[in-house]
Amino acid sequence: MYAVEVENVTVELDNATILDNISFKIEHPSISAIIGPNGAGKTTLLRTLLGMIPTSSGNIRIMGMPLKDNLTKIRRLIGYVPQRTRISTSVPLRVRDVVLMARLSRNGPFYLPRKKDILAAKQALEYVGLLDLWDKRFTHLSGGQQQKVLIARALAVEPKILLLDEPFTGLDIPSEKAIIPLLYTLRVKKDVSILLVTHDINPLINCADKILLLRRRIIGFGSPLDVIKEDLLTQLYGTRVTVVEKEKACYVVERDRHV
Amino acid sequence: MFEAFLVSPFILRAIIAVFLISILSAFVGSLAIFRESTFLVAGVAHAALAGAAFGILLSLYQITPYIDAFTGALIFAILVALFVGTVTLKSEKASVDVAIGTAFAFSMSIAVALISMIKEYATVAWGLLIGDLLLLSEKDILYLIVLTTIVMFTTLIFLREFLFVAFDMESATAYGIRVGFYHYLMLLLISTSVVVILKGVGAILVYALLTIPPAAANEIGKSTTSVIIIAFIISLFSGLLGLYIAFFVDIAPSGITGLIVTTIYMIVFIWKRVQLRELKSH
Numbered sequence: 010m011y012a013v014e015v016e017n018v019t020v021e022l023d024n025a026t027i028l029d030n031i032s033f034k035i036e037h038p039s040i041s042a043i044i045g046p047n048g049a050g051k052t053t054l055l056r057t058l059l060g061m062i063p064t065s066s067g068n069i070r071i072m073g074m075p076l077k078d079n080l081t082k083i084r085r086l087i088g089y090v091p092q093r094t095r096i097s098t099s100v101p102l103r104v105r106d107v108v109l110m111a112r113l114s115r116n117g118p119f120y121l122p123r124k125k126d127i128l129a130a131k132q133a134l135e136y137v138g139l140l141d142l143w144d145k146r147f148t149h150l151s152g153g154q155q156q157k158v159l160i161a162r163a164l165a166v167e168p169k170i171l172l173l174d175e176p177f178t179g180l181d182i183p184s185e186k187a188i189i190p191l192l193y194t195l196r197v198k199k200d201v202s203i204l205l206v207t208h209d210i211n212p213l214i215n216c217a218d219k220i221l222l223l224r225r226r227i228i229g230f231g232s233p234l235d236v237i238k239e240d241l242l243t244q245l246y247g248t249r250v251t252v253v254e255k256e257k258a259c260y261v262v263e264r265d266r267h268v
Numbered sequence: 269m270f271e272a273f274l275v276s277p278f279i280l281r282a283i284i285a286v287f288l289i290s291i292l293s294a295f296v297g298s299l300a301i302f303r304e305s306t307f308l309v310a311g312v313a314h315a316a317l318a319g320a321a322f323g324i325l326l327s328l329y330q331i332t333p334y335i336d337a338f339t340g341a342l343i344f345a346i347l348v349a350l351f352v353g354t355v356t357l358k359s360e361k362a363s364v365d366v367a368i369g370t371a372f373a374f375s376m377s378i379a380v381a382l383i384s385m386i387k388e389y390a391t392v393a394w395g396l397l398i399g400d401l402l403l404l405s406e407k408d409i410l411y412l413i414v415l416t417t418i419v420m421f422t423t424l425i426f427l428r429e430f431l432f433v434a435f436d437m438e439s440a441t442a443y444g445i446r447v448g449f450y451h452y453l454m455l456l457l458i459s460t461s462v463v464v465i466l467k468g469v470g471a472i473l474v475y476a477l478l479t480i481p482p483a484a485a486n487e488i489g490k491s492t493t494s495v496i497i498i499a500f501i502i503s504l505f506s507g508l509l510g511l512y513i514a515f516f517v518d519i520a521p522s523g524i525t526g527l528i529v530t531t532i533y534m535i536v537f538i539w540k541r542v543q544l545r546e547l548k549s550h
């Protein structure tokens with residue numbers, strides 16, 4: 010069973026080709042990372058998988074269902090975590106409002122929260138270790154806590170596939186380290202397929218099943234061992250990068266900084 | 269003295285209007301704050317002024333029997349809100365500011381041109397620029413009651429969706445929410461509310477009275493419900509105090525009320541910053 014099947018997909022926006030004839034398949038359950046430099050089409054790919062951007066050509070299937078004909082059904086299978094920077098700080102929502110909002114809104118404006126909804130939201134928040142923040146205002150939390158609450162919101166809809174857009178942006182190393190095992194446990198214990206977009210390759214090298222190197226077209230796709238190679242990464246980032254192995258972990262560096 | 273204040277029918281109508289405007293400020297003003305579209309309120313108010321002049325012109329020459337100052341204002345306000353709403357959905361923040369600014373300038377230019385054409389009735393249109401709570405008629409109050417009821421219930425029914433769209437439009441789309449529908453409905457509620465309170469508070473101060481109470485409330489409220497309640501209390505307190513002072517000092521009540529709400533906002537803003545600084549130093 011494949012969580013995502015993308016077949017010869019091209020996406021054009023404002024007469025520019027953003028994704029150029031890309032094809033890949035992601036098994037279910039698994040953790041996959043889409044990696045590439047800024048402007049590589051990573052977020053566009055996620056939005057295309059969510060049916061927010063139409064394809065110019067090609068086919069997409071999610072959990073075996075063609076995207077075009079089953080958009081409503083497919084959206085009920087997906088949990089989405091956007092880039093934290095796109096979230097408004099002007100809305101005075103409490104953590105519980107945020108965690109419940111996607112689950113409740115899916116059922117229409119006249120749906121009132123039931124016990125099972127509150128339970129699902131609390132379980133999701135407990136899963137990310139923030140149940141004690143249930144009544145706190147979202148904007149009063151740290152960046153790492155906000156990111157975890159957004160993950161909890163996606164988990165509260167009990168998804169089969171979790172899509173995350175740049176989940177590590179703006180996070181310090183401890184917050185980043187806290188999120189990775191969380192994703193791993195989701196895949197192992199809850200059979201959730203995770204597809205995340207990042208420009209920072211290093212946090213995921215040791216936990217991703219598949220890595221997709223994207224720069225408008227696919228530069229490489231496979232296990233980390235297959236694609237974390239200097240020639241592919243140099244082609245991906247357009248600058249010379251070095252892969253350093255240390256204590257069974259490898260790191261990708263460009264001169265004195267990681268990419 | 270206080271009895272004299274309460275027995276005047278003008279004052280009684282003004283008190284009812286303040287109460288209803290406070291409800292609109294709490295619900296619609298809060299939506300504008302959450303949606304970060306407070307400048308739209310000012311833009312729509314000035315478009316309404318042009319619309320009112322247009323309505324007066326049409327009724328003056330009996331071109332159409334259905335358009336008067338109110339309906340003209342409503343049509344122009346909604347058109348500007350739709351224009352700005354479309355730009356907001358499809359463009360970056362900078363373009364939105366330019367679009368609102370352009371709509372604002374365009375509306376005011378039309379207003380000035382049309383008002384110069386309706387010389388003998390120009391005071392009616394200019395009256396909407398300043399507004400006067402004490403000159404509201406029973407018909408105006410009726411409009412306010414009907415609209416406030418509609419706005420309040422619509423906001424309560426769709427509050428969850430409005431908040432989702434304001435908080436995180438992208439995810440709202442991803443989770444299958446009809447973002448476009450709720451976006452335009454919010455704009456419709458905001459623009460209609462602006463028009464219906466325009467005669468009472470005036471185009472210049474509608475921004476202050478509709479959006480500053482929820483802006484102050486948003487500094488101290490811990491949830492959307494508490495922000496809406498605090499905004500209502502600030503708006504009602506400022507409105508009634510403004511009316512009371514205006515009655516005895518003979519100054520336009522909306523001017524006094526505007527001064528009170530902006531003072532409250534500044535106090536809340538400074539108090540909040542001092543509190544944050546103290547928290548950080550501990």
